[in-house]
Amino acid sequence: MEDKNVKIPGQLDFSNIKTYPVSQRKNLVTIDNMAVPDRDPIPDWDQEGFDELIGRMAEARQNGRAVIWSMGAHVIKNGLSRYIIELIKRGLITHISGNGACSIHDFELAFNGGTSEDVPTAIEDGSFGMWEETGRWMNEAIRQGAAKSLGYGESLAVYIDKHPERFPYKEDCILYQAYKNDVPATYHIALGTDIIHQHPIVDFEAIGKASGIDFHKYCYSVSRMDEGVFLNFGSAVIGAEVFLKALSIARNLGYPTYHITTANFDIIDLGDYQAKIGYDDPHYYYRPRKNIVNRPTSMGGKGWHFCGDHKQTIPNLYKRLTEKLPEVERGVKDYL
Template sequence: MAKFLSGLPDILAVKTLRCLAKSIVQARRKGRPVIFGLGAHPTKVGLNPIIVDLMRQDIVTALAVNGAVVIHDFELALMGHTSEEVEAEIDSGRFGMAEETGRMINEAITEGVEDGFGIGGAVGQYIFRRRKQFPNWKTSLLATGIQQNIPVTVHVAIGTDIIHMHPAADGKALGEGSLRDFRQLTAVVSQMEGGVYLNIGSAVLLPEVFLKTVTLSRNLGQSLTNITTANMDFLSHYRPLTNVVKRPTQKGGQGLSLTGHHEIMLPLLAAAIIEELRR
């Protein structure tokens, strides 16, 4: 991979890819956090093993995800496949009505929040403690977070996820768990001076959450003047470019943007990081 990467033309997006990889490696060598903010698409297209590998190598030190990531991560760990054909099910009212997904995840959230977890920790420990029932748990982001003691925070908007349609959904647990996760993510971001935040595939929710964690951290006295932020998606959207790339770095640091399909770009970035670590 080193030979392949060195052979890429040193221009435009290749320069950005190299800059991002170097920034991540520099951050970890200095003990600074590297946070991945994930929408559901990277998990749906099969990238969990690559992200888990970066977690196990102590490269990614925190994850922030939306509610859809939890569903796909859970189903992949349990069954080895996920998603459904919305067009085929929406007219009949069957879309999103899988009993096991709704019942088990809501059960995990309710029980875990009662035990003091946020949503990420609640579902992660549910999978990890019952890993004999989850044949693919080793590629679960949530379970890996528990095993590796890496924060995985979940940020939900009520009504956006299929599990909210299930009778077992508990608004109090969802709200309290998500608020705990927001505060935990803010604690991580507050230590991000010299670190990196990478938004991957979230067009609205996580860019909004990240911006609030930055302003709250600065309000509490953390300047965050030397940070690297980046957006990676296959379309260019307003909020990631504004709330991740531009606004948080206008005080200092650098904002980067990489446009391309996750199933191509993220493995390339992971390879570039690993090769950079070997230098």
Template sequence: MLDFSKIKTYPISKRKSKVTVSQFGSPCQPDVAMGEFFSSLPDILAGNDFKAVVSSIVTARKEKKLVMFMLGAHVIKCGLSPILIDLLKRGIVGGFAINGGCSIHDFEIAMWGKTSEDVEAGLSDGTFGMADETGRLMNEAYEEGADQGLGMGEALGRKLLFLKAPHRDLSILAVCADLKAPITVHVCLGADIVHQHPTANGAAIGETTYYDFKKFTSLVAGLEGGVICNFGSSVVLPEVFLKALTIARNLGHSAKNFTAANFDMTEQYRPRMNVVLRPTGGVGGYSITGRHEIMIPLLAAAVRSQLQDGG
């Protein structure tokens, strides 16, 4: 039997503690301003990470460095376009990279003020994704873009402006086209509903999205000192970002000292590895788990308050 009376202890003053009261959160008054609420968050775990991401965006904005947002489809379905467009117009976000699903939801919102369908019901009778106007107009835009030497993002945005889409003020694609701000669309052939349509032209789809890959790579090459955030793309955009970053560095661009953050409702392998860890060498990368409809408004409000308060 071991003699527990001989167990050695030492003073707590000599122990390194991971949490101190200086890191604690503080209660807010009911009518608290956003800046005070932000300061009240604990400097612990996700609270500390969230503050670090906000601080990085604020610093990048002040130093005129690139802040880029990558968006998955659910970001649009959660009603967040007005908040993202506001950040773009204020010069806080410099551009967007989106996946195919995101572009479809954005296009439908712009044209008809509604999007998202009952997949299970449509799948049972073969009507899923077969709304004529969505497929026809978006595939027209791809062909027009290919003919004019445009990327997919710009081609879709211009199409919405040409059509005078009723809700174009709520469309990231249309607003970016109007402001001549960069927006790139990265699709996986066969993965989007518009690829099912008889009007689909694989060559035009491939040409315009590949143009956007090169455009996105050029933006990533200037990421030094900036920030890139991924919201809700668990496969396509993390993979595209990794390849774009590789090419940028292969061609002699530093693109190393930047902040990368992944926001999603669950933590996924590819965003964690290809956005947060591998590109940053484990330094300056953050994973924050939460619902988009809460985290994006919170992030936007925090950044704006810190810029207003002097950061």
């Protein structure tokens, strides 16, 4: 059997990396400053097409069609997890997807009640990301889950379920609540981008296997989103690229995925995002514009780009959608 601890010339050995207790860290985001749905005031925000999007989301769920929610980590860092959890519980989201950072901030909130370190100071001495509990527990969870052919998101949720004493704040964990409500939560990992990849026990084979399983789950959901909705919040690279590949796979296999609605939410103002632009325009290289809003809807459906802070857009989406469609009885009409 191959010894994974054998040192290979030309590769840096991680075994002597120093880690620190997460209790020593100052957290910029905590459970105490997370937003509370149906209590906190809704900020003023609106854009053309937003009400139509809400109508399409409500119609999709009434007809048992998919509503896939893709996001970057700043949704969680902005304290908005409870809005997403409430939408999951009400049956208004059928799939959650994110990058590795999403899973880390979500996981840290569940056990630590706080997340998000001060990167500018921590990078100066090499302590950035070197948190023992985060790295050890997440890598343990992924390795154990991969050994059982579980996906990345499910591996973390199962680990939380097995160690409830370690996770006093699991009720505010998106991936855990998705698991408890039978909603897939998939995480699409770029190796070397996440702090748990810095930990001495990191197992890249297990990470690759678990994230690969999640991609297969994600492709399944995308293949069944005809007359459904895809939403992306702030994931400018991973979310856009994974969606385009999954959509191509679905269409290659003959699944009807042309009558779809897509919407991208971000703080970047694209102006006329439907206009054709060339290589000399920097907006051409903004992936969500092409990969979420325009190209997937070129043969049917409709795509929007909404400009706004997540603290504006997500509460407004929650309020208008739950007013229009308070909840859906899952397991009866679902197309998935």
